[in-house]
Amino acid sequence: MAARSRRSSSSRQSQSTAAVVMALALALALAAQAQALLSQSYYASTCPNVETLVRGAVTQKLQETFNAAPGTLRLFFHDCFVRGCDASVLLSGPDDEHSAGADATLSPDALDLVTRAKAAVDADPQCANKVSCADILALAARDVVSQTGGPYYQVELGRLDGKVGTRAVVKHSLPGAGFDLDQLNALFAANGLTQTDMIALSGGHTIGVTHCDKFVRRLYPFKGGRGAGPPMNLYYLRQMRQTCPLSYSPTAFAMLDAVTPRKFDNGYYQTLQQMKGLLASDQVLFADRRSRATVNYFAANQTAFFDAFVAAMAKLGRVGVKTGSDGEIRRVCTKVN
Numbered sequence: 427m428a429a430r431s432r433r434s435s436s437s438r439q440s441q442s443t444a445a446v447v448m449a450l451a452l453a454l455a456l457a458a459q460a461q462a463l464l465s466q467s468y469y470a471s472t473c474p475n476v477e478t479l480v481r482g483a484v485t486q487k488l489q490e491t492f493n494a495a496p497g498t499l500r501l502f503f504h505d506c507f508v509r510g511c512d513a514s515v516l517l518s519g520p521d522d523e524h525s526a527g528a529d530a531t532l533s534p535d536a537l538d539l540v541t542r543a544k545a546a547v548d549a550d551p552q553c554a555n556k557v558s559c560a561d562i563l564a565l566a567a568r569d570v571v572s573q574t575g576g577p578y579y580q581v582e583l584g585r586l587d588g589k590v591g592t593r594a595v596v597k598h599s600l601p602g603a604g605f606d607l608d609q610l611n612a613l614f615a616a617n618g619l620t621q622t623d624m625i626a627l628s629g630g631h632t633i634g635v636t637h638c639d640k641f642v643r644r645l646y647p648f649k650g651g652r653g654a655g656p657p658m659n660l661y662y663l664r665q666m667r668q669t670c671p672l673s674y675s676p677t678a679f680a681m682l683d684a685v686t687p688r689k690f691d692n693g694y695y696q697t698l699q700q701m702k703g704l705l706a707s708d709q710v711l712f713a714d715r716r717s718r719a720t721v722n723y724f725a726a727n728q729t730a731f732f733d734a735f736v737a738a739m740a741k742l743g744r745v746g747v748k749t750g751s752d753g754e755i756r757r758v759c760t761k762v763n
């Protein structure tokens with residue numbers, strides 16, 4: 427048993443290193459592509475109401491289910507990291523993230539929210555087939571943030587939708603819940619993001635949930651005496667053992683920000699100060715001295731967090747943007763034309 431855990435942990439480590447190397451190579455390839463010409467007024471003449479139309483669809487979906495809010499924010503993050511912000515994350519063919527089972531936790535409610543926003547945009551005769559799914563997702567991500575209490579900010583537009591599915595690259599493009607600070611920094615740097623950007627964007631975990639499999643190894647002494655990863659508040663650890671018993675159900679989950687899980691605020695950073703971060707990749711931001719000061723700063727000053735989050739979202743939204751023949755305006759967000 428012990429030998430098996432050791433082997434799987436070292437293979438996790440080398441997988442993570444491979445992931446970072448692959449991500450670097452991918453980011454270089456993406457950077458070599460046409461320089462994106464994003465602008466806030468991209469649809470001013472072709473679809474002047476695009477923001478209102480998307481916001482309306484978001485408001486309606488969030489009234490039905492809050493889950494769509496964290497789900498949509500996460501979908502945008504995955505989209506940008508996997509092949510650039512090109513809506514490839516929405517594709518649902520056999521070669522895609524959804525159907526490949528690479529991440530079964532991508533939210534169906536978020537996908538539904540984007541589908542509805544696309545329908546609302548296309549129902550306006552002026553806008554029909556003029557707005558990309560990638561831009562609709564970028565706008566929807568901003569709207570879920572602002573509608574859950576976070577900052578409202580202008581979104582740059584003009585991304586085209588990609589024509590290639592995500593299955594081949596998804597595992598190498600996304601951070602793991604067990605990543606340490608160096609691994610997180612390497613992967614975010616490969617996408618043009620600084621450590622401060624990475625810490626601010628991790629603040630997206632102020633809303634939403636994580637399933638037990640992502641942090642259960644922190645709760646039990648699988649490896650000789652203590653759980654893996656940075657230390658966890660003992661009282662909280664006992665509580666989480668009840669949420670995720672050793673024989674946890676695959677659908678069992680806990681809130682990423684236990685105090686205000688439905689409010690986009692700086693509470694996430696305060697949970698890290700209390701050693702109540704669930705993912706190792708969250709708690710490590712406080713555990714590592716090199717990132718702790720920024721966590722403390724965001725925990726103390728919500729305005730500073732919001733400003734940093736907005737700046738980092740703009741940079742995230744520029745990753746690997748497609749223009750010209752690399753892209754298209756998809757008619758249906760889940761399928762290439």
Ligand code: HEM
Pocket residue numbers: 493495496497499500503531533601602603604605610624627628630631633634635636637638640705707
């Ligand atoms: C820093 C590296 C990151 C890691 C390792 C990470 C990992 C994860 C994991 C493991 C989950 C739980 C999935 C599940 O079990 O259901 C999750 C959820 C989530 N992530 Fe991240 N993530 C990271 C960065 C981000 C970023 C940059 C954003 C957006 C700005 C983001 C937004 C979210 C949201 C909103 C959820 C909740 C989803 C829901 O409730 O449906 N994450 N993340």
Ligand SMILES: *[C@@H]1O[C@H](CO)[C@@H](O)[C@H](O)[C@H]1NC(C)=O
Pocket residue numbers: 727729730733
């Ligand atoms: C909080 O951060 C904002 C934005 O960076 C800054 O203007 C303000 O002075 C900070 N407030 C305090 C009390 O440090």
